[in-house]
Amino acid sequence: MPVKPIGQALREAKRAVMQVVLFNSFIDTLVVFMLLLLGCTLLTFPRWYALVPAAVYAFMHTYGNVKEVSFSSIEAKFPALKEQLITVADNWKEQNEIIDALNQEVLQKMREIRTSSFLNFGKLTREVAVMAIVSFIIIGSAAFNVQFLDFKKAVNEIREFKPFQEYDINEELLQYEESQNLSEILGNKSITELGAQQLNLELNPLKSDVDIGKVNPPEERQFREVAPSEIKATTDVSFEEQIPKQYQRIVKTYFKEITKS
Amino acid sequence: MKIEEAKKTFDYIFSELNKVIVGQTEVLKEVSCAVLADSHALLEGYPGLAKTLAIKTLAQLLDLKFSRIQNTPDLMPSDVTGTYIIEETTAGKRNFKFQPGPIFANVVLADEINRATPKTQSAMLEAMQEHQVTVGNTTFKLDEPFFVLATQNPIEQEGTYPLPEAQADRFLLKIRVDYPTFDEEVEIVNRFTEDAKKATLKPVLSKDSLQYLQHMTRLIPIANDLKKYAVQLVTSSRQKKNLIEYGASPRASIGLVLASKARALIEGRKYVSKDDINKMAFPVMRHRIVLSFEAERQGMHADDVIKTLIK
Numbered sequence: 001m002p003v004k005p006i007g008q009a010l011r012e013a014k015r016a017v018m019q020v021v022l023f024n025s026f027i028d029t030l031v032v033f034m035l036l037l038l039g040c041t042l043l044t045f046p047r048w049y050a051l052v053p054a055a056v057y058a059f060m061h062t063y064g065n066v067k068e069v070s071f072s073s074i075e076a077k078f079p080a081l082k083e084q085l086i087t088v089a090d091n092w093k094e095q096n097e098i099i100d101a102l103n104q105e106v107l108q109k110m111r112e113i114r115t116s117s118f119l120n121f122g123k124l125t126r127e128v129a130v131m132a133i134v135s136f137i138i139i140g141s142a143a144f145n146v147q148f149l150d151f152k153k154a155v156n157e158i159r160e161f162k163p164f165q166e167y168d169i170n171e172e173l174l175q176y177e178e179s180q181n182l183s184e185i186l187g188n189k190s191i192t193e194l195g196a197q198q199l200n201l202e203l204n205p206l207k208s209d210v211d212i213g214k215v216n217p218p219e220e221r222q223f224r225e226v227a228p229s230e231i232k233a234t235t236d237v238s239f240e241e242q243i244p245k246q247y248q249r250i251v252k253t254y255f256k257e258i259t260k261s
Numbered sequence: 262m263k264i265e266e267a268k269k270t271f272d273y274i275f276s277e278l279n280k281v282i283v284g285q286t287e288v289l290k291e292v293s294c295a296v297l298a299d300s301h302a303l304l305e306g307y308p309g310l311a312k313t314l315a316i317k318t319l320a321q322l323l324d325l326k327f328s329r330i331q332n333t334p335d336l337m338p339s340d341v342t343g344t345y346i347i348e349e350t351t352a353g354k355r356n357f358k359f360q361p362g363p364i365f366a367n368v369v370l371a372d373e374i375n376r377a378t379p380k381t382q383s384a385m386l387e388a389m390q391e392h393q394v395t396v397g398n399t400t401f402k403l404d405e406p407f408f409v410l411a412t413q414n415p416i417e418q419e420g421t422y423p424l425p426e427a428q429a430d431r432f433l434l435k436i437r438v439d440y441p442t443f444d445e446e447v448e449i450v451n452r453f454t455e456d457a458k459k460a461t462l463k464p465v466l467s468k469d470s471l472q473y474l475q476h477m478t479r480l481i482p483i484a485n486d487l488k489k490y491a492v493q494l495v496t497s498s499r500q501k502k503n504l505i506e507y508g509a510s511p512r513a514s515i516g517l518v519l520a521s522k523a524r525a526l527i528e529g530r531k532y533v534s535k536d537d538i539n540k541m542a543f544p545v546m547r548h549r550i551v552l553s554f555e556a557e558r559q560g561m562h563a564d565d566v567i568k569t570l571i572k
Contacts, residue, residue: 072486086484087532098264098480102531 006092006103009110010071010085017074020118021065029058031127034134041141044151077117080109267474268529273465274322280460281318282311283452284445290527291436291544292319292410296471297478297523298433300516301389301409303374303424303548306438312412315438316370319410323471324464325367326404332377334420338384342394343401359396364388367404367468371411375421382428385409389431406471426507426551433516434541435548437564474526481522483533491517491538497570498546504556504566509549517545539571546570 036050071085078085088106091099140146243251271293278289288304292315295302304312320327330341343362349355363369364385374382388394392403411432413424429435441449466474492514499508521537528537547563556566 083484083487083534084532086486087482090485091482094482096480098477098531099482101264102482105531 006088006107009107010089010092013074013110013113014069014071016115017069017118018066020115021069022062024119024124025058025062025065027124027127028061029054031130031134032057034131034138038134038138038141041138042147043149044147074113078109078113080112081106084109264477264526264529264531267477267526270465270470270474271527274319277322277462277465278315278318280462282315283449284441285311285315285438288315288436288438289319290524291434291541292316293527294520294523294541294544295410295434295436296323296406296408297475297526298516298519299406299408299475300433300519301411301431302434302436302544303429303432304410304412304436304438305415306412307416307440308414310438310440312438313370313372316368316410316412318462320368320370321462322465323368324467325406325471326365327368327370328363328366329370329372330363332371332373332375332381334376334378334422336377336381338381339396341381341384342388342396344396359399359401361401362394364394365401365403367406367408369407369409371409373413374411375413375423377422379422379425382422382424386428386431406468406475426549429548430510430512432548433520434544436544437547478519478523478526481525481531481533483518483522487533487535487538488518490535491521491542494538494542494570495546498550498567501566501570502553504553504561504569505550506553507551509546513546513549517541520545542571543567 033050033054036054037047039045040047040050071089075081075083075085084102084106088099088103092103274293275286275289282289292302292304296319304316306312317327317329330336339362341362341364343360343365345357346360347355348358371377371385388403388407389409392405392407394401394403409432413421440446495509495511495514495517497508498505498513501508517538518533520541521533524537524541525531525533543564546567550563550566552561552563552566
């Protein structure tokens with residue numbers, strides 16, 4: 001059964017609107033991609049990083065726009081077709097004198113539809129202008145090596161950054177036990193014994209950066225007198241008083257004998 | 262007949278009606294919608310607003326059998342449907358013969374329907390719904406087209422029997438007849454107080470033409486979105502529990518789409534618009550919803566509630 005002219009017209013109208021919607025989505029995606037590319041250039045991100053969010057945006061934006069393509073959206077652009085196009089679209093397979101008359105009327109009005117009327121020229125001009133400006137900025141920033149941030153350096157700094165750590169103290173070391181191996185505290189015993197041995201070290205002045213012959217004169221320093229102005233000796237009270245009287249003679253004799261020897 | 266011709270016919274009918282009725286354009290349009298939808302209409306308004314005159318005049322323009330039932334509390338069902346009477350033949354033999362009541366007409370004007378007892382009101386139920394009348398053991402088919410155009414006034418509730426919901430639901434539309442505007446009233450006074458020549462009306466629509474227009478009404482296409490919108494409007498009346506105690510039945514959905522199609526035809530359109538649905542939602546739904554106490558407390562009427570549903 002051949003498709004009715006109204007059926008063909010409806011398909012063509014939908015196809016035309018779909019093409020315009022896809023074109024609009026492509027331009028929108030291009031603008032977003034250019035802005036992302038500019039961001040990557042200024043922040044020294046790898047340029048392909050702009051592709052991923054642009055692709056996600058392209059998918060979501062196009063999906064949303066394509067979903068909205070309906071005869072109601074065409075009617076919104078052409079008030080003369082208001083409620084007629086959706087009625088025809090829902091009933092074009094039916095056949096009666098009223099529907100046929102309505103199909104003819106709608107077909108007549110659809111001839112006046114121009115695909116260009118679905119293009120928003122104002123928006124399109126703005127988007128092209130934005131793309132041109134962003135392109136110049138990208139070229140300029142690349143030529144003059146304008147960078148707001150070195151991405152690689154920032155990543156390395158982040159990697160090297162160590163946050164505050166608590167001291168890792170082995171609690172066992174703080175407790176002393178007779179049987180404990182003290183090498184962890186005092187070091188290797190074999191190394192400590194090195195201290196008793198004679199070291200045969202020879203300084204080769206030729207291999208040293210130090211010029212022994214070139215000795216600077218000693219630095220003169222002024223010392224402040226710290227000695228007290230008055231010195232006085234006193235005996236310790238406790239020395240006398242704490243020795244019981246019966247032992248005082250013995251102590252005195254003891255000290256005399258010592259001095260004699 | 263084309264849509265354009267149908268519009269011309271209705272324009273002519275309205276111009277003829279305006280020779281008798283001043284204003285009330287919307288009322289006349291809604292009554293015509295009920296006629297085109299092959300259904301019944303209930304006109305409600307205060308006394309003296311030309312409800313009965315409007316129906317009588319419309320009936321004159323249609324080349325159909327017209328009858329009038331003046332409802333009173335002592336009106337019996339048999340007065341409406343008809344009854345068997347004894348008839349004596351020339352040979353002297355007596356036979357029972359069915360004497361049809363006023364319901365056996367194409368256009369029935371049931372004036373002040375709420376004055377009839379519930380028994381008499383329900384006698385009309387079968388006729389309205391089934392387009393048939395059962396008397397005794399015999400069922401009589403009514404002649405097509407058949408529609409009841411009833412009137413009632415909202416005041417003087419004493420000694421009246423308000424239509425039960427089941428019977429009110431049989432009416433496709435409940436048309437509210439409002440007071441005329443000041444200029445219209447001046448025109449009414451001029452027309453009926455001067456010795457002007459009484460307008461003579463000739464039938465415009467034959468039975469066949471009317472039935473064809475009723476057939477055309479059903480052929481008017483409607484977009485699926487608008488059909489869903491109409492159904493949503495009716496179903497939302499069942500969900501708005503704060504304002505509506507009982508919502509409209511699926512019969513209201515059928516009625517709303519059909520009445521919208523009829524309105525589109527009267528206006529000469531080959532499709533139903535959202536505006537048709539919004540306008541017809543009032544007469545289709547106002548007698549099918551029961552307001553809640555809260556809505557009544559707020560002083561709301563059925564039309565106010567329907568307005569909130571349309572929003």
